Each structure stands twice: as C-alpha cells, then as structure tokens.
Amino acid sequence: MSDKIRIGLAGLGTVGATVAARLLQGAVPRAKLVAVSARDAKKDRGVDLSAIDFVADPLELVAHKDVDVVVELIGGENSTALDLVEAALKAGKPVITANKAMLTAHAAPLSDLSVGAGVPLAFEAAVAGGIPVIKTVREGLAGNDITRLCGILNGTCNYILSRMEAAGLSFADALKEAQELGFAEADPTLDVSGADAGQKLAILSALAYGVAPDMDNISVTGIEAITAADIAFADEFDSVIRLVGTAARSGNGVYHSVEPVLVKKSQALAQVLNELNALSIAAEPLGAMMLQGPGAGGGATASAVLADIADIAAGFGRPLFDMAVSDMTESASQNAPASEFYIRLALADQPGSMAKATQILAENGVSIEEVVQRSSESDDSYLPVVFITHQTEKPSLDAALAALEQQSEICNAVLALPVFAD
Amino acid sequence: MSDKIRIGLAGLGTVGATVAARLLQGAVPRAKLVAVSARDAKKDRGVDLSAIDFVADPLELVAHKDVDVVVELIGGENSTALDLVEAALKAGKPVITANKAMLTAHAAPLSDLSVGAGVPLAFEAAVAGGIPVIKTVREGLAGNDITRLCGILNGTCNYILSRMEAAGLSFADALKEAQELGFAEADPTLDVSGADAGQKLAILSALAYGVAPDMDNISVTGIEAITAADIAFADEFDSVIRLVGTAARSGNGVYHSVEPVLVKKSQALAQVLNELNALSIAAEPLGAMMLQGPGAGGGATASAVLADIADIAAGFGRPLFDMAVSDMTESASQNAPASEFYIRLALADQPGSMAKATQILAENGVSIEEVVQRSSESDDSYLPVVFITHQTEKPSLDAALAALEQQSEICNAVLALPVFAD
Numbered sequence: 001m002s003d004k005i006r007i008g009l010a011g012l013g014t015v016g017a018t019v020a021a022r023l024l025q026g027a028v029p030r031a032k033l034v035a036v037s038a039r040d041a042k043k044d045r046g047v048d049l050s051a052i053d054f055v056a057d058p059l060e061l062v063a064h065k066d067v068d069v070v071v072e073l074i075g076g077e078n079s080t081a082l083d084l085v086e087a088a089l090k091a092g093k094p095v096i097t098a099n100k101a102m103l104t105a106h107a108a109p110l111s112d113l114s115v116g117a118g119v120p121l122a123f124e125a126a127v128a129g130g131i132p133v134i135k136t137v138r139e140g141l142a143g144n145d146i147t148r149l150c151g152i153l154n155g156t157c158n159y160i161l162s163r164m165e166a167a168g169l170s171f172a173d174a175l176k177e178a179q180e181l182g183f184a185e186a187d188p189t190l191d192v193s194g195a196d197a198g199q200k201l202a203i204l205s206a207l208a209y210g211v212a213p214d215m216d217n218i219s220v221t222g223i224e225a226i227t228a229a230d231i232a233f234a235d236e237f238d239s240v241i242r243l244v245g246t247a248a249r250s251g252n253g254v255y256h257s258v259e260p261v262l263v264k265k266s267q268a269l270a271q272v273l274n275e276l277n278a279l280s281i282a283a284e285p286l287g288a289m290m291l292q293g294p295g296a297g298g299g300a301t302a303s304a305v306l307a308d309i310a311d312i313a314a315g316f317g318r319p320l321f322d323m324a325v326s327d328m329t330e331s332a333s334q335n336a337p338a339s340e341f342y343i344r345l346a347l348a349d350q351p352g353s354m355a356k357a358t359q360i361l362a363e364n365g366v367s368i369e370e371v372v373q374r375s376s377e378s379d380d381s382y383l384p385v386v387f388i389t390h391q392t393e394k395p396s397l398d399a400a401l402a403a404l405e406q407q408s409e410i411c412n413a414v415l416a417l418p419v420f421a422d
Numbered sequence: 423m424s425d426k427i428r429i430g431l432a433g434l435g436t437v438g439a440t441v442a443a444r445l446l447q448g449a450v451p452r453a454k455l456v457a458v459s460a461r462d463a464k465k466d467r468g469v470d471l472s473a474i475d476f477v478a479d480p481l482e483l484v485a486h487k488d489v490d491v492v493v494e495l496i497g498g499e500n501s502t503a504l505d506l507v508e509a510a511l512k513a514g515k516p517v518i519t520a521n522k523a524m525l526t527a528h529a530a531p532l533s534d535l536s537v538g539a540g541v542p543l544a545f546e547a548a549v550a551g552g553i554p555v556i557k558t559v560r561e562g563l564a565g566n567d568i569t570r571l572c573g574i575l576n577g578t579c580n581y582i583l584s585r586m587e588a589a590g591l592s593f594a595d596a597l598k599e600a601q602e603l604g605f606a607e608a609d610p611t612l613d614v615s616g617a618d619a620g621q622k623l624a625i626l627s628a629l630a631y632g633v634a635p636d637m638d639n640i641s642v643t644g645i646e647a648i649t650a651a652d653i654a655f656a657d658e659f660d661s662v663i664r665l666v667g668t669a670a671r672s673g674n675g676v677y678h679s680v681e682p683v684l685v686k687k688s689q690a691l692a693q694v695l696n697e698l699n700a701l702s703i704a705a706e707p708l709g710a711m712m713l714q715g716p717g718a719g720g721g722a723t724a725s726a727v728l729a730d731i732a733d734i735a736a737g738f739g740r741p742l743f744d745m746a747v748s749d750m751t752e753s754a755s756q757n758a759p760a761s762e763f764y765i766r767l768a769l770a771d772q773p774g775s776m777a778k779a780t781q782i783l784a785e786n787g788v789s790i791e792e793v794v795q796r797s798s799e800s801d802d803s804y805l806p807v808v809f810i811t812h813q814t815e816k817p818s819l820d821a822a823l824a825a826l827e828q829q830s831e832i833c834n835a836v837l838a839l840p841v842f843a844d
Contacts, residue, residue, distance in 0.1 A: 018707050027565045124562075130708040132562030139561075139738075140546075140554030143449045143728025268714070271693050285440055286552040286725035289715025292690070299707030306565025316561075316738045 004032040005313045008061035010084055011073030012038035014298030015098065015125075017045040019071065019305050024048075028306055030313035034066045062087045069094045069312055071305060077101035089113040089121065094317050096308040098125035098301055104199040107206070107213040108325040115324040120317025122308035127200040128153060128277040130300030131293040132307060137208050137281070138322070144283035146208040148248040150420070153200040153258075155275035155295045156191035157223050157243040159183045161260075162274045164231045165240055171226055183275050193222040194243060194258040201245035201256060204279075206321045208247065209254045210330040217332035221259040225415055230344055233386045234262055236372055237342070240270045244420065253333030262342045263420040268292075288422075336394035340369065340419035343389065343397075345404060345411045346382035347373070353410035354385070360407065364400035366392050382412065388419065426454040427735045430483035432506055433495030434460035436720030437520065437547075439467040441493065441727050442474075450728055452735035456488045484509045491516045491734055493727060499523035511535040511543065516739050518730040520547035520723055526621040529628065529635040530747040537746040542739025544730035549622040550575060550699040552722030553715040554729060559629050559703065560744070566705035568630040570670040572842070575622040575680075577697035577717045578613035579645050579665040581605045583682075584696045586653045587662055593648055605697050615644035616665060616680040623667035623678055626701075628743045630669065631676045632752040639754035643681040647837055652766055655808045656684055658794055659764075662692045666842065675755030684764045685842040690714075710844075758816035762791065762841035765811065765819075767826060767833045768804035769795070775832040776807070782829065786822035788814050804834065810841065 007023060009016055016038070023033040024047065036049055037058040053066070058080060061067050070088040072095060074081040081102055088095045090113060097103070103110065103126055114121035124134045128151070137146070152158050156178055163174040175192065178184035190196045198220045202213035211217070223243050234241050245258040263270040268290050272278040277295025282288045294300035311317055321328075343361075347353050354373075361368060370388040389397070397416060404414050429445060431438055438460070445455040446469065458471055459480040475488070480502060483489050492510040494517060496503040503524055510517045512535060519525070525532065525548055536543035546556045550573065559568070574580050578600055585596040597614065600606035612618045620642045624635035633639070645665050656663050667680040685692040690712050694700040699717025704710045716722035733739055743750075765783075769775050776795075783790060792810040811819070819838060826836050 022565055022707065027567070131711055132558055135557060135562050136554055139733060140557050140729050141725065142732035143444055144725055145449075268693060271690060283725070285444065285721030287716040287719070287722055289553055289713065291711065291713050293711025294709040297709070300709055303563065303566055303705070303708035307562050310564030311561060314738075314740075316736075 004030050006032050006034040006066050006068045007071055007309060008035040008037070008064055008067035008069070009033060009071045009073065010037045010058035010061055011075065012036060012045055013073065015301040015305065016073040017047050018298045018302035019073070020049060021047040022302065022306055023309070028310045028313060031309050035061055035064050037061055058084050059087055062091050062093060067093065069096065069309070071309070072097040072099060073305070075099055077105045082106060085110065085121070086113060089117065089119050092117060092119055094120035094122070094312050096122045096305055096312070098123070098305060100126040100199045100203060103320070104202050104213045104215065111320045111323070111325040114320040115322070118319060120312055121320040122312060122317060123203070123320070124308050125301045125304035127203050128279060129293070129295040129297065130303040131277060131279065131291050131295065132304070133204065133279045133291060134207065135307070136291060137204060138318070141281065141283050141286060144286050146281060146283045148246065148282040149204055149208055149279065150269065151197070151201065151204070151245045151279040152242055152269060152272050152277050153197040153245045153295065154191050154194070154243060155277055156184045156188060157194075157197070158272065158277070159275045160192070161223060161226070161241055161243065164226070164228060168228060170228050171224065192224055194220040197243060197245045197258045201247055201258060205247040205254060205256060206325070206328065210323060210328045211254050211332050212325045212328040214332065218256040218258060219336070220257070223260050226260055229384055230415070233344060233372060233384070234342070237262065237370070237388060239264050241417065242269055242272070244269065248337060250333045250337050251335045253331035255333045255336055257336065259418065261418045261420045267420060267422060269420065338391050338393050339421065341389045341392055341397055342417045342419060343387045343401075344413070344415045345385055346413040347385045348410045349381050349383050356407065356410050357385070357404065360403045361387065361400050364403060365396040366400045426452050428454050428456040428488050428490045429493055429731060430457040430459070430486055430489035430491070431455060431493045431495065432459045432480035432483055433497065434458060434467055435495065437723040437727065438495040439469050440720045440724035441495070442471060443469040444724065444728055445731070446470075450732045450735060453731050457483055457486050459483055480506050481509055484513050484515060489515065491518065491731070493731070494519040494521060495727070497521055499527040504528060507532065507543070508535060511539065511541050514539060514541055516542035516544070516734050518544045518727055518734070520545070520727060522548040522621045522625060525742070526624050526635045526637065533742045533745070533747040536742040537744070540741060542734055543742040544734060544739060545625070545742070546730050547723045547726035549625050550701060551715070551717040551719065552725040553699060553701065553713050553717065554726070555626065555701045555713060556629065557729070558713060559626060560740070563703065563705050563708060566708050568703060568705045570668065570704040571626055571630055571701060572691065573619075573623065573626070573667045573701040574664055574691060574694050574699050575619040575667045575717065576613050576616070576665060577699055578606045578610060579616070579619070580694065580699070581697045582614070583645060583648070583663055583665065586648070586650060590650060592650050593646065614646055616642040619665060619667045619680045623669055623680060627669040627676060627678060628747070628750065632745060632750045633676050633754050634747045634750040636754065640678040640680060641758070642679070645682050648682055651806055652837070655766060655794060655806070656764070659684065659792070659810065661686050663839065664691055664694070666691065670759060672755045672759050673757045675753035677755045677758055679758065681840065683840045683842045689842060689844060691842065760813050760815050761843065763811045763814055763819055764839045764841060765809040765823075766835070766837045767807055768835040769807045770832045771803050771805050778829065778832050779807070779826065782825045783809065783811075783822050786825060787818040788822045
C-alpha cells in the first residue's frame with residue numbers, strides 16, 4: 001500500500017525485535033516495515049524478517065529509496081547512532097529514537113537539524129519507557145503552566161530502594177539482586193549515580209519549561225550512600241526513600257535536581273515500587289496529576305516507539321522539543337527550594353556530642369523538628385542519629401553539614417536528604 | 423495574527439471562564455479567542471471579555487465569519503449543545519466539547535458528521551477531566567492491544583467512598599458532605615448510580631476497542647447499597663471499596679461493567695482518594711500503567727479543553743473516535759470474567775443458619791475462601807456475615823445470590839462485590 005509510511009529500523013535488540021514484530025502484525029495500520037539493519041543478519045530474534053530488506057550498514061537506510069522514516073534503536077550517544085540520525089534529518093526523513101544519552105549530549109545540533117527543517121524527531125521512548133510522559137507534558141498539558149515535575153525516572157534505582165525496603169537488604173545486596181534479574185547493568189554507574197535520571201529530566205525540562213538541556217545545570221546525587229539503616233529510619237517516619245528527579249520553578253528560573261528524597265508512605269510516589277517509573281506533574285490550571293508504569297524493558301519501550309510511528313504516520317510528527325535549543329531562553333536556577341531535611345549521622349557515644357551537634361545545627365539556622373537516636377546492637381563507639389528539620393534554606397543546610405563534618409571527634413557519616421513535599 | 427486559529431466559545435461557566443482567561447493570556451500561542459456566547463452577557467466572571475465579540479445565540483458562532491473552531495461548554499445531551507455541535511460540524515468547523523452525555527447519546531450521528539467529512543471533534547474533557555486519558559488511549563498506546571481498562575471515573579462516588587472509609591460515615595452522611603463541598607449535585611443520581619461513569623466507559627471503549635457506545639451493553643451498579651459496615655469489613659480484608667468502570671476483553675468481545683469492587687490497599691487504585699479519578703490500562707506489549715489526577719473542576723476540565731485547542735491549532739485534530747460508529751465491529755460481551763467475590767449478608771442469629779447459607783453457596787458451585795462474622799452490639803436477630811469466595815463464574819454467583827434471597831428466614835440484605843484482580 002503506497003499510502004502507508006515505510007519504516008527503516010536500525011537495531012534489532014529486544015526493543016527493535018518487538019517493534020518489528022508488531023509492525024509485521026499490522027499493529028500500526030498506516031505503517032509498514034520495509035528495511036532493517038543489525039549487526040547479525042542471521043540471528044534468531046523470534047520474528048520472521050525474511051521478507052524485509054536487510055542492510056548491513058544502518059546509514060544505508062537513509063538513502064534507501066523505500067524508507068520514509070528511520071527508527072534508531074542502536075543506542076550510544078555518538079558514532080553510528082548519531083551519524084544515522086543526523087543523516088536522516090538532513091535527508092528530510094523523520095526519525096524516531098529511544099536514545100536519551102544522544103539527545104542530551106547533542107541537543108543543540110539535533111534540534112537545529114530537526115526544528116530548522118521541520119523534520120520530526122520523536123523520542124517518547126527516551127523518557128520513562130512505555131509511559132507517555134513526553135506526549136502528556138507536551139500535548140496533554142498544552143495550555144498549562146507547569147510549576148513542578150517530580151519523577152521516578154530510573155527503574156534500577158527504584159528497584160534497589162524498593163528491595164532494600166521490602167527485604168531489609170543492603171545497597172550492595174539489592175544491587176546484586178537487580179543485576180541477577182536484569183534490572184541493573186554489570187556496570188551500574190550510569191543508573192545508581194543518578195546520571196541516567198538526570199538525562200531524562202533534562203529532556204522533560206526542555207519540553208515543559210524551555211530550558212536548554214545541560215547536565216551541568218542539574219544537581220545530581222545517586223543512591224550509593226543510602227544504607228539499610230536509612231531505610232529503617234525512614235520507616236520510623238512512616239516514609240520511604242526514592243530517587244526523585246525534580247524540575248521546579250524557583251525564583252526566576254527552574255531548579256533541577258536528581259537525588260534520594262524521603263517520601264511519606266501516604267504520597268503517591270511512595271507507592272511506586274520496584275522497577276516502575278512515575279511522573280508527578282503540578283500545573284496551572286490543571287492541578288496535580290501522576291502517571292506510572294513500566295519505565296524500561298522491551299515491551300514498554302517498543303510501545304513508545306510504536307506510538308511515535310503512529311503519530312508520524314498520522315501526520316502528527318513534531319520536531320525535537322518543538323523549538324531550537326538555541327532559542328530556549330528559560331534559565332536554570334541554582335536556588336534549591338527550601339525544604340525539610342532528613343539528616344543522618346553517626347554520633348560519638350560520649351557526653352556532650354548530641355549537645356554539640358544540635359548546637360552546630362542551631363548556629364547555622366537549622367531548626368530541628370524530630371530526633372531519633374537508636375541504641376546500637378554492637379558496641380560501636382558511634383551511634384546512629386537522625387534529625388528531621390523544619391523548613392530550611394539549602395545554603396543553611398550546607399553550612400551546617402560542612403560544620404558537622406569538621407567535628408569528626410563527635411560525628412561522621414553525615415548524610416542529608418530532602419523531605420518530599422506535596 | 424491571521425495564522426492563529428480563532429476560537430468561538432459557547433458557555434461561560436467555571437470551565438468556560440477559565441478557558442477564556444487562559445486563551446486571553448496567550449496560553450495557547452497558536453489560538454485566539456474571538457467570540458463568546460453565554461446566557462448573561464454582563465455577569466462578572468473574573469475575566470475581561472470586553473474586547474471579545476459576544477453573541478447571544480450560540481448557534482451564531484457557527485456562521486460567525488471570524489470563528490474557525492467552536493468550543494461547546496453548554497452541557498446537556500440535547501437541544502442547544504447538540505444543535506450547535508451538529509451545525510458546526512456540518513459547516514466544516516472543528517468542535518471541542520466536554521459533553522460526555524451528548525457524545526454517548528448521539529455517538530452514531532455525531533461520528534457520521536465528524537468522521538464522514540473529516541472534521542475534528544475533540545473530547546478530552548469528557549472523560550476524567552484534566553487527565554489526558556483520551557490522548558493516552560488513542561495516541562500514547564497506539565500500536566498496543568489493550569486488554570483491560572479499569573477506571574475510577576466518577577469523583578463524586580470516589581469522594582463518598584473515601585470519606586466513608588476515612589471518617590466512618592454512612593453513605594447518606596458522606597453524600598451530604600460531598601454536596602456541601604460541591605463534589606455532588608443536589609440530585610446526585612447520575613453520579614451515585616454509576617450512570618456517569620458508564621458514559622465515560624462507553625467513550626473509552628469505543629476508542630480502545632472499537633465497541634459502539636451503547637449504555638445497554640454496560641452492567642451498571644451504583645454505590646447506594648454500600649454501608650459503613652461494608653467499608654469496615656473491607657478494611658478487615660486490608661481492602662477498600664471503589665466504584666470501578668471496567669472494559670476488558672472477555673471471550674469473543676469486550677465486557678463492560680461499572681460497579682463497586684473490593685480493592686486491596688496495596689493496589690494502586692486503592693490509593694486514589696477523594697475526588698480524584700484514575701485509569702489503569704493493561705496492554706500488549708506495554709504491560710500495565712496508570713494515570714491519576716483531577717477528574718472534574720473548572721481548572722482540570724479547562725486544561726483538557728486547552729489541550730484539544732492546542733492540538734487542533736497544530737493541525738492535529740482528529741474526528742470523533744477516528745471511526746464512524748456504524749463501522750465499529752467489535753462486539754460487547756455479556757460474559758463477566760470469573761472473579762473472587764465479597765458476599766455480605768445479614769444472617770439470622772439462630773442455630774443452622776450459617777450451615778444453610780454455606781450449603782446454598784456450595785450447591786451453586788461457590789466455594790468459600792474466608793468468612794468473617796461479627797457479633798452485633800445491638801440485640802439484632804440478624805448478624806452481619808461476609809464471605810470471600812474463591813474464583814467464581816458470574817452465573818454461579820448469581821444463582822447462589824438468588825437462592826440466598828429466597829431464604830428470608832435465615833438471611834437478608836445480600837450484597838456481592840467482585841474482588842479486584844491485578
């Protein structure tokens with residue numbers, strides 16, 4: 001049928017194979033798979049591609065006379081994936097990608113190519129997998145002023161934190177379990193450091209606020225320092241710990257952070273368990289809403305790619321961010337909103353150390369709402385203590401933490417997490 | 423600017439006034455408000471409409487030379503609203519409406535007008551208020567096979583059930599509170615009977631499965647029979663009661679129901695509180711996802727209308743259901759999926775009545791998983807008893823209930839609710 005858009009698909013991993021299978025089943029009536037490219041032409045992927053043109057070099061898809069739209073599922077932020085996407089856009093062929101690392105590392109030139117020539121570059125699969133967060137932020141809330149986005153954007157971290165919570169595991173053991181189940185990579189750094197969530201947040205912020213993606217604007221803290229004791233303390237405050245990416249209006253700009261936060265169990269983000277992702281959106285006049293679902297995995301990511309294909313097939317493709325990065329004028333703010341904080345430290349088991357610690361907090365303008373001190377089962381000379389502060393400005397907190405860290409004779413292992421506010 | 427689409431807005435209640443105010447603020451850059459119609463031209467609505475053309479008769483918006491798109495926020499399923507929408511579609515002018523009653527009562531002729539001539543008829547605001555459920559089902563999950571939709575689609579019912587749960591109120595007292603707070607109408611029948619949720623479910627099912635909207639296909643039970651005792655019993659099973667609209671593949675068609683169901687507190691739908699709405703979607707290859715947010719209210723509904731305006735302004739308008747109702751071939755199924763059930767009854771406080779009741783259940787193939795019997799504080803001669811059944815076919819349940827109801831000397835006040843399954 002010549003009225004169908006014809007798809008050239010590069011990359012036949014789990015996602016690519018699922019997309020191919022669904023297209024061959026007619027799941028997107030107005031689209032047709034015509035060509036694929038992958039490293040190994042012969043590998044069994046559970047889908048019969050014998051009737052589909054196979055090209056060894058993905059770049060051949062660009063010049064391929066039957067290909068109208070290129071789907072890039074190769075991955076990696078440079079080299080082949082980037083070459084393919086740039087070449088396709090230059091040739092005026094719409095592109096669909098799941099490649100968040102590429103989109104954030106090369107946001108400006110890709111937006112120039114896509115916006116400049118009005119060639120669609122669709123990326124629903126790049127953020128939160130199968131949950132249509134891009135469509136929701138860009139289209140579903142068009143006409144709103146978004147005031148805050150808070151997302152659980154990394155399934156690996158959420159799995160680890162959920163398992164620490166449910167089974168009392170250490171970070172290391174929960175990570176190991178996640179690796180065994182395929183929820184974490186052999187090298188988990190990109191996930192547990194918060195960097196992956198940061199890339200996704202940068203993409204969302206470009207759409208929601210028009211802030212040019214720049215990882216330097218995002219305060220990123222991973223989950224490596226979270227201990228089983230923190231999870232247990234959080235439970236005493238009827239809370240859990242979640243890695244939350246936040247992009248919120250603050251002062252004259254938008255403040256971005258990815259960090260572990262204390263979330264009350266009654267709040268919706270606390271109910272997001274295991275490998276699920278979620279995005280909570282506050283907007284005017286809407287109010288607040290939340291989406292949750294599978295943020296990764298072959299089926300979920302394929303779902304997002306198929307939705308992009310359907311949009312482009314319907315003539316509803318959009319250029320990257322709808323706006324060239326060079327035209328994005330909204331500024332990133334360095335001012336973290338004031339917050340309550342959870343401060344955990346190990347306090348020397350000797351007279352006067354609690355008095356000294358609380359004095360340091362007070363001197364720096366940090367006022368305490370609750371304290372929990374536990375007796376240790378071992379005969380450690382340091383005992384874990386947790387303070388929950390009243391609303392505190394971030395500079396006051398930072399000064400207090402720095403002062404505490406200098407008092408190594410009375411305390412160590414200092415960690416502070418914001419308390420999530422509705 | 424002549425490249426903006428020009429909006430004619432009929433109906434200036436809370437939603438209409440918010441839409442007008444946002445358009446005047448430039449919230450949708452490609453759209454411009456040019457004409458409004460309302461009963462009272464002079465009423466203060468908190469928005470300065472002095473520069474906007476006012477027409478007394480909404481139908482004048484159709485012939486108005488400056489109006490490109492008509493927004494119908496009059497409400498009511500017949501008369502003016504329907505006349506306006508039909509006239510606009512006949513004139514080739516795209517229409518945006520929040521009017522679920524009109525869409526379900528006149529689905530076939532409206533789809534003929536819209537689909538036949540390819541004139542957009544957008545209705546995001548008709549279901550779940552500000553939550554973009556229409557966009558998610560139609561676009562965000564394009565390329566998926568949807569297997570089940572389960573929604574909390576009526577904020578009034580959810581508010582009443584939540585308050586019965588949180589404050590131990592009776593249905594009547596919770597309804598009264600909802601009315602005082604503006605969450606329920608003076609005549610709440612349409613809401614508490616489940617009819618409103620049924621209309622929304624019919625619209626979702628047309629989109630998700632291609633089932634022609636027909637209220638006769640939907641098994642609708644309201645929440646009027648739910649007592650404070652049921653809420654307390656549910657709590658003993660670590661569950662709550664929610665009014666859930668379900669459209670699920672079953673047998674060779676799609677089964678539709680709106681009914682109160684028992685939902686485990688650990689399930690996401692149980693966390694949806696007060697006036698919020700939610701939609702849980704199971705689809706292949708996606709998996710499962712959920713959206714929640716404000717299902718009613720001026721701001722939320724205006725948000726959905728503004729999103730529809732932005733889509734049409736971007737050239738992305740779609741005809742009603744994308745398919746004429748006369749072309750919808752998917753059939754509605756009368757076969758409820760098998761389920762566990764909560765059966766509550768009042769059992770005569772006399773020897774043998776429990777034996778008789780359980781015998782009736784067993785004779786009808788209903789097997790019991792749990793029983794809770796409470797001693798009554800009063801000296802009633804009937805005591806409340808609850809059974810949770812194993813997986814049971816609906817015809818078996820219905821036969822058992824009918825048999826129980828004939829045994830009025832041993833039991834009365836029989837009520838059965840399905841137990842929600844993930």
